[in-house]
Structure formats: structure tokens, C-alpha cells
Amino acid sequence: MKRTHNATELDVNSIGQEVILNGWVDTRRDHGGLIFVDLRDRSGLVQVVFSPEVDQNSFHLAEGIRSEYVVAVKGEVRARPAATENPNLKTGKIEVYAVSMEILNKAKTPPFYIEDNIDVDESLRLKYRYLDLRRPEMRDNLILRHKVIKSMRDYLDGQNFVEIETPILTKSSPEGARDYLVPSRVHPGEFFALPQSPQIFKQLLMVSGLEKYFQIARCFRDEDLRADRQPEFTQLDIEMSFIDEDDILQLIEGMMVKVFKDALARDIKNPFPKLTYDEAMLKYGSDRPDLRFDLEITELTDLVKDVEFKVFSSAIAAGGVVRGLNAKTCGSFSRKEIDELVKIATDNGAKGLAWIIVAEDELKSPIIKFFTPEHTKAIIEALEAQPGDLLLFSADNENVVAKVLGILRLEIAKRLSLINEEELNFCWLIDFPLLEFDPDESRFVAVHHPFTSPKEEDIELLKTNPAKCKARAYDLILNGVEIGGGSIRIHQKDLQEKMFKTLNLGSKEIKDKFGYMLDAFEYGAPPHGGVAFGIDRLVMIMTNRPSIRDVIAFPKTQNANCLMTAAPSEVSPKQLRELQLRTRDK
RNA sequence: GGAGCCGUGGUGUAGCGGUUAACAUGCCGGCCUGUCACGCCGGAGAUCGAGGGUUCAAAUCCCUUCGGCUUCGCCA
Numbered sequence: 001m002k003r004t005h006n007a008t009e010l011d012v013n014s015i016g017q018e019v020i021l022n023g024w025v026d027t028r029r030d031h032g033g034l035i036f037v038d039l040r041d042r043s044g045l046v047q048v049v050f051s052p053e054v055d056q057n058s059f060h061l062a063e064g065i066r067s068e069y070v071v072a073v074k075g076e077v078r079a080r081p082a083a084t085e086n087p088n089l090k091t092g093k094i095e096v097y098a099v100s101m102e103i104l105n106k107a108k109t110p111p112f113y114i115e116d117n118i119d120v121d122e123s124l125r126l127k128y129r130y131l132d133l134r135r136p137e138m139r140d141n142l143i144l145r146h147k148v149i150k151s152m153r154d155y156l157d158g159q160n161f162v163e164i165e166t167p168i169l170t171k172s173s174p175e176g177a178r179d180y181l182v183p184s185r186v187h188p189g190e191f192f193a194l195p196q197s198p199q200i201f202k203q204l205l206m207v208s209g210l211e212k213y214f215q216i217a218r219c220f221r222d223e224d225l226r227a228d229r230q231p232e233f234t235q236l237d238i239e240m241s242f243i244d245e246d247d248i249l250q251l252i253e254g255m256m257v258k259v260f261k262d263a264l265a266r267d268i269k270n271p272f273p274k275l276t277y278d279e280a281m282l283k284y285g286s287d288r289p290d291l292r293f294d295l296e297i298t299e300l301t302d303l304v305k306d307v308e309f310k311v312f313s314s315a316i317a318a319g320g321v322v323r324g325l326n327a328k329t330c331g332s333f334s335r336k337e338i339d340e341l342v343k344i345a346t347d348n349g350a351k352g353l354a355w356i357i358v359a360e361d362e363l364k365s366p367i368i369k370f371f372t373p374e375h376t377k378a379i380i381e382a383l384e385a386q387p388g389d390l391l392l393f394s395a396d397n398e399n400v401v402a403k404v405l406g407i408l409r410l411e412i413a414k415r416l417s418l419i420n421e422e423e424l425n426f427c428w429l430i431d432f433p434l435l436e437f438d439p440d441e442s443r444f445v446a447v448h449h450p451f452t453s454p455k456e457e458d459i460e461l462l463k464t465n466p467a468k469c470k471a472r473a474y475d476l477i478l479n480g481v482e483i484g485g486g487s488i489r490i491h492q493k494d495l496q497e498k499m500f501k502t503l504n505l506g507s508k509e510i511k512d513k514f515g516y517m518l519d520a521f522e523y524g525a526p527p528h529g530g531v532a533f534g535i536d537r538l539v540m541i542m543t544n545r546p547s548i549r550d551v552i553a554f555p556k557t558q559n560a561n562c563l564m565t566a567a568p569s570e571v572s573p574k575q576l577r578e579l580q581l582r583t584r585d586k
Numbered sequence: 587g588g589a590g591c592c593g594u595g596g597u598g599u600a601g602c603g604g605u606u607a608a609c610a611u612g613c614c615g616g617c618c619u620g621u622c623a624c625g626c627c628g629g630a631g632a633u634c635g636a637g638g639g640u641u642c643a644a645a646u647c648c649c650u651u652c653g654g655c656u657u658c659g660c661c662a
Contacts, residue, residue, distance in 0.1 A: 031625090032618035047622070067612090084620050092622090109613060112597060119598060123654045176662035196662080223661040347589080347658070449662040503662095547655090558655065 001072035001102050006043035008090050014077040015094060021046065022104070024134070025069045026114070028062070035062045039073060039096075040114075042139065046091040047080075048073050050098045058101040068107035068114065068134075074100045122549075126563040129554055141551045144263055145539045149216055151262035152236050155255045161212040161238070166201035168194060168218070174505065174513055175450050177221035180231070188580035194220035194232075197532060199449060200517055202239040203489055206528040207520045214238045216535070225558045227547040228481070228537055232556075238486070239530030245474060245488060248531055249428060252476060252484065256426065264542055268424055272476070276431040281398075282323075285406020287432070290480025292425045293418035297405045298324045300393070303378050309370035311354065315395035322395040325405045326383040327412045330390035331357045337415075338390070344411055345394065350404040354393040358385045367393075410480070421544065427477050434458070434471035435502065443504035448473045450499055452487040453529075459495070462502050472529070483538045486531025493521040 003022040010019065023041035035050040050062035058073075065071060075096040086092035111128055112120045116137045125132040132138055153163065172179045172193035179193035195201075197219050205213045217237040225231065240248065253270040260266045273291075280289045283296045301321045304312045312322050327333075333341075338355055345353035356365035358380070368376065383391055392408055394401040413419055434454045435444040444466050446452060453472045454462060461469040473487035490496045496518060500510045510518070536548035549555040556562055576582065 027622075027624095029621050029624050030618085031621065034619040034621080036621050036624085038622070045622095049620085051619075053619090081620070084622090086622055089622080109596070113612080121593075121597095121654060124597085126654085173662085177660085199662090221661060224659085226661085227656070229661065349658090446662050452662090557653085559653085561653095563654090 001074055001100075003041075003072070007039055007041045007046040008044040010046055010077055010091055010094055010096070012079065012093050015079050017077050018074065018099070019077055019096065020072060020074045021048070021096065022072050023070070024107075024114075025065050025067055025071060027067065028065060030063065035059065037062060037065070039071070044090055044136070047086070047089070047095040048075060048098050049095050050101075054097050055099045058098045061101050061103065062098070065103060066107065066109070068110055069103055070105040070107065072102045072104055073098050123557070123563055126549075126555070126557060129564045133553065138550070141539070141543045141545070142553060144543055145535070145551055147263040148259055148539055148542065149236075149535065151259045152214075152255060153216075154262075155258045156212075156214045156238070159212070159251065161214045162210055164205060164210065164213050164215060166195070166198040166205075166215065166217070170195050170201075171513070173200075174509060175446065175503070177223050180220045180222050183579045183581055185579050196221050197235060198237050199451060200514075202237060202530060203451065203491075203525075203528065204517065204520055206239055206241045206491075207523065207525045209241075209526075211241045211526075213240075213530075217532075225556065225560060227549075228540065230536065230548060230552060230555055231560050233548070233552075234535045236484075236533040236535055237530070238532065239528060241526040241528040243488075243527075243529060245430070245472060245529070248486060248529055249474065252531060256476075259538075260424070260542075266424065268426065270426075272426040272428050274428045274430050277429055277433065278431065280429055281402045281406075285402040285404070285409060286480070287429055288475065288477045288480055288482045289406075289427070289429075290410060290413070290419070290425070291427055291477075292420055292423050292479060293413045295325065295328070295409050295413060295418070297402075297409065298326070298383050300324050300379065300382060303382060304375065307371055307375050309354075309367055311352065311367075312393075312395045315397075318397070320395060320397045321401050322393060323401050323405055324379065324383050324394075325392045325409055325412070326385055327390040327392060327408075327416075328386075329388050329416065330412060331359060331388045333357075333390055341392065341408060341411065344407060345404045348404050348407050349400045350394055350396060353404070353408075354395070356385075356391040356393075358387055358389045358391065360387045423479070425479050429475040429477055430473075431455075432471045432473045432475070433467065434462075434469040434473075435466045437467060441504075444502055446499075446503065447471065448485065448487050450503055451489045451496070453490045453495070454499075462498060466502055474531075476531075476533070478538070478541055481537055481541060482534070483541070484531055484533035486529065488527070488529035491521060491525040491527050493518050496521060 001020050004020045007021060007023060021039055023039045026038040026040040026045055029036040037048045037050065038045045039048050050059045052059045073096065075098040077094050077096055080093060080095050110131050111124055112118055114131060114134050116135060133142065169182060169192040172181065172191065177196050182192040182194065184190045184192060198215060198217050202213055215237045217235050218232055219235050220232050222231060253272055257268055257270055260268050277287055280287055282299060285297055300323055301316055304322050305316045307313060316322060342353045354367045356363050356368060363376065385391055394404045433447050434452060436447050438445045448471055455470045455472055458469040471487060473485065475482050475485040490499060497510065500514065536551055539551040540548045543551055545551060554562065554564065
């Protein structure tokens with residue numbers, strides 16, 4: 001009995017037709033003389049009625065079926081009797097009267113309910129992921145993901161891009177995340193690395209003259225996991241030649257408009273606003289600011305540089321800054337709530353958190369006694385404080401202050417429910433620094449990656465003041481999540497070599513690790529640039545999920561295990577021998 | 587590597603030194619011809635994540651360990 005229809009294809013227009021459905025028993029309601037079964041397939045549910053008056057055989061079979069049995073049902077579509085329609089069901093106006101049924105397979109009772117909004121330990125869902133994915137919301141997440149990717153492919157194909165695959169077995173590179181390594185059997189003692197991104201390959205495709213490349217690329221990074229980080233994840237990887245920043249930004253905005261239209265039927269406005277890195281760090285304390293709410297951070301350094309309060313003055317004397325955040329209406333916070341904010345601050349690297357409650361006719365604060373009335377007045381004015389507000393202050397080096405107040409800004413927004421979950425707020429972050437100093441390695445490291453071009457006018461700074469050098473890089477931020485980023489690349493050998501040297505890579509290492517790229521740049525490398533999107537994160541936002549695990553079919557746990565397959569696992573001595581590998585005793 | 591939360595019938599919870607380990611749901615059986623969270627009656631199902639300790643007595647207190655989640659570090 002092969003299906004003639006999907007469950008939800010049936011509606012009042014199908015009344016009178018004989019149809020065959022294939023699917024799973026969702027629920028069965030046995031009334032003794034009449035049995036109702038909700039039949040589920042990928043499309044949804046339809047009610048099947050088993051009546052002995054219609055068919056004795058299938059009625060008796062239906063007495064024995066259970067949840068998740070796989071069945072084929074032939075039956076007649078009828079209108080439901082008056083007052084028995086179910087408005088909650090897409091097919092609620094009709095039902096199928098079974099004239100015959102075949103049980104295609106039995107099923108054990110599943111370990112959790114096959115329905116939306118279940119509350120079970122995630123480890124159970126991951127162990128039985130194939131059952132978890134039967135749940136409509138998970139199925140819909142995967143279908144939405146498919147639509148997003150298809151929309152991207154269609155868009156880029158329409159813009160004359162060529163989809164090209166690059167190697168999964170590739171070369172380990174020194175910069176960036178920890179590599180996943182694959183031992184080479186043919187070359188004992190040598191290893192491939194799985195790509196952290198197809199970065200160099202896509203640039204070389206530009207040297208090859210492909211001009212417009214994209215790929216739905218799996219990337220691998222052996223770092224610790226988070227709700228939005230898996231060791232393998234999927235990027236939409238794009239690279240183009242003979243373009244500048246604006247070409248890419250426009251291309252991507254057009255793509256986002258199409259993707260949201262195709263996948264969610266939502267219209268988004270463009271152009272997206274642009275924010276410089278410096279401005280974002282100052283006002284929002286983050287390089288991925290959530291702009292769905294205001295709560296801007298205020299610079300107070302000049303204003304408070306000669307106050308008596310040691311915490312402020314010594315931070316400033318040490319080259320740091322003092323900034324404030326007006327948590328509007330939070331003056332009613334209890335001491336406990338304020339202490340929680342202080343803990344968040346210290347957990348994120350602050351030494352403490354100063355605060356002032358602005359009451360109707362007084363200021364409550366442990367620090368106010370250190371301020372002159374003039375200072376107090378100036379602070380109140382700078383933060384536009386009103387009675388009922390809570391003012392938070394952080395004093396430290398610039399990075400710590402920005403981070404701490406940025407996190408508190410998000411925390412306050414959460415507590416005050418300032419975030420409209422329906423909103424889609426895109427912005428571009430531009431003018432990133434090219435490099436930052438890594439005190440652990442006591443050298444500069446690339447903020448984006450070492451192939452990012454410095455701004456033309458800043459190239460000289462590479463020698464004199466690398467920290468001040470800006471990059472031709474841009475990130476796309478959606479609701480406070482970095483969903484994509486890219487840059488105009490270096491395409492000249494000399495500049496690329498200079499960049500590597502600024503990163504303190506030795507000549508030999510440069511030659512060993514990147515020699516092939518530098519060689520390529522000597523054979524007519526066009527100016528080029530590109531961008532990459534985190535598809536998992538984008539789909540996570542589109543589906544309103546708290547974790548990318550919910551939009552990946554078979555994700556890993558926080559321990560980087562697959563609970564379903566029990567990977568990773570030991571391998572046989574034979575396999576190790578062939579690879580000339582020996583594991584150390586535990 | 588650090589911090590926090592969680593772990594009790596299949597599932598979700600309650601119990602927090604002495605209980606016959608409770609409740610809901612699911613499961614099994616019976617009844618039921620208009621349900622859709624079907625209803626009613628009955629039943630089975632737990633060595634309380636694992637190991638050790640304290641105690642006359644441990645699901646409950648302590649230690650260790652395992653697993654899941656969140657997070658800091660890490661993630662060009």
C-alpha cells in the first residue's frame with residue numbers, strides 16, 4: 001500500500017476520495033466500538049477512524065496498534081460530523097475512514113513523548129536523536145534550515161557564484177583554534193588537519209580566476225563547546241574578486257532579505273546600520289551589540305579623574321577608564337539584586353562594581369561620600385539620571401570596563417524585559433582593529449585572521465603602532481549574535497609577509513605553513529575579499545532556539561561526545577598499527 | 587583548567603535522617619460508537635546516577651566519581 005497523499009494534503013476538497021496514507025501512529029483513542037488514530041507523517045497529522053461497520057479487519061488490527069507503529073491505511077475521506085471538527089488541526093474538518101490497514105512495523109514505547117515542548121533531560125534526547133527528530137518542532141527546525149540553505153544557494157547562483165568544494169583533509173596552520181588532526185597512514189608520523197574554515201583555499205580560487213565562489217562548508221575547531229559552539233559547524237563561505245567592502249555588504253544584505261523572505265516570509269529592512277568597533281565598544285561594551293534596546297554606556301573618565309574615590313582615580317592613573325550605565329527604573333532593586341549584579345561584574349573580570357541609587361530626594365550609595373556635590377551633579381547629568389534609576393560604574397582598563405558594562409547592559413535588559421523577541425535587528429560592525437596584543441604569547445595576534453587587509457592608510461602603523469592599525473573587516477550582527485564576518489584580504493605577497501612577521505612568525509614557519517599561498521600571490525592574485533556566515537547560529541535565531549544543538553541533526557554534547565553513536569571511541573590495535581600510532585597508558 | 591545548576595518507576599516531579607518512597611503522565615489489562623490531553627475501573631513498574639564514608643538507621647548528611655546543561659578561560 002503505497003501512499004497517495006501526505007496527511008495534511010487532505011482537506012474538504014478531498015471528501016469522497018479513497019486515499020492511502022503511510023506514517024506513524026501518533027495517538028490512539030479507543031472507544032470500544034470506535035477507534036480514532038492520529039496518523040503522523042512529515043507533513044503533520046490527520047485523524048483516521050476505525051469502525052467495525054466500515055471494515056471489521058482493520059478495526060481489529062487497530063485494537064492492537066500502539067504509539068509509533070508504522071502503518072499504511074487505505075480509507076475514504078469524509079467530512080467530520082457537525083460539532084466534532086477540531087480547529088487545532090490543519091486537517092480538523094475531515095477524517096479518513098479506514099477500509100484497510102497494514103502494520104508496516106511495530107514500535108517499542110519511546111523513552112519520551114513524541115511531541116513539542118517536552119521537558120526531558122537532553123542526554124536522553126541525544127541518545128535517541130532519531131526519535132527526538134520525529135518531534136514536529138525539531139523536524140520543522142531541520143526543514144527551515146534546508147530552506148535557508150536552499151535560499152542562499154539560489155541567491156548566489158542568481159548572482160553568478162560558483163559552488164566549489166574544498167578539501168576536508170588539509171594542512172594544519174599555526175594561527176587560530178586548535179586543529180582536529182587525522183593521521184596519515186601513507187606518511188607515518190604526519191597528520192592532516194580538518195579545516196577550521198576554507199579560508200586559504202577560497203583565496204586561492206580567486207587566484208585561479210573563479211571570481212565568485214561560495215560553499216556550504218563544514219568547519220572544525222577543537223575548542224570547548226558552548227550553547228552556540230559545536231566542534232563541527234557549517235558556514236556559508238563566500239569569496240569574490242575585484243570588489244570592495246560595499247560590494248560585499250550589499251550582496252549580503254540582499255541575500256538576508258531573500259533568506260528571511262523565503263524561509264520565514266518576513267520582510268527585513270535594508271540597508272543595515274553600520275557601527276564602528278570603537279563606537280560599539282564604548283556605547284554597548286561589545287563587538288556584537290544587541291541593538292533591540294538602548295541602555296547606552298556613558299564615558300565618565302574625564303569627569304571623575306580627580307575625585308577622591310581611589311578606585312576611580314587609580315584606575316584612571318593607570319591608563320584605564322571609568323564608565324557608567326544608567327539602569328533606568330532599577331533603583332527599586334533590592335540589596336540582593338544589586339549584589340547579584342556585582343557578582344556578574346566580578347565574574348567577568350571586574351574588581352568590583354560601584355553603584356548609586358537615585359531616590360526621590362537623596363542618593364543611596366556606598367561611594368557617594370567620596371564625591372563633591374559638583375562631581376555628583378555632573379555624574380547625574382551625564383547619565384541623565386532620574387529618581388528611581390540605578391547607576392552602575394566600572395573602573396578598570398578599557399577592555400574590562402567595556403566587557404563588564406556590556407554584560408550588565410544585557411543583564412539589565414533581560415531583567416526589565418526590554419527585548420522584543422520578535423524583532424530582527426541587523427547591524428554591521430566595521431573598522432575593527434587588525435591586531436591585538438596577546439600578553440600570554442607576548443606578541444600581536446590577528447583579531448580576524450592573518451589574511452585580513454589593513455586599511456590602506458594604516459599600513460605604516462604595522463611597524464610603528466600595530467595596535468592602532470584598523471582592518472578592512474566587517475561583521476554582521478543580528479540581535480546581539482555575530483552571524484557572519486569577513487574582510488577584504490591581502491593579495492600582495494609583500495604585505496602578507498609583512499603581516500606574518502608582525503605576528504612574529506619566523507621565516508621558516510611562514511615558508512612551511514603558508515609558502516604555497518605566498519607563491520600563489522606571485523602569479524597574479526586579484527584583489528579580493530569575502531565573508532562567512534555561521535549557518536547554525538543564523539538558523540538558531542530564526543527558530544528562536546537557545547542552542548545550535550536544536551538546529552543540528554546530530555550534535556555533540558558539551559563533552560564533545562555523540563551520545564547516540566558513542567563517538568569518539570577506541571579503535572582496534574590493527575587500526576593503530578596501520579597508522580603507526582601508539583596511545584599512552586591512561 | 588575554574589565556577590554554578592541538575593540526576594528518585596519509561597518520562598516529569600515530590601520527599602531532604604526512621605514513609606509500605608508519594609503524585610502526574612506513560613505502560614499493561616478490562617469496559618466504553620464521536621474522541622482529539624477521550625473517559626471510567628484495575629494492575630505492574632524504583633535496589634533514589636555510581637562508589638565510599640558518617641549513623642542504631644541514608645534517597646536525605648559528608649567525600650569521591652560519572653553523566654547532562656549553563657558559563658569563565660579557550661574559540662585566527
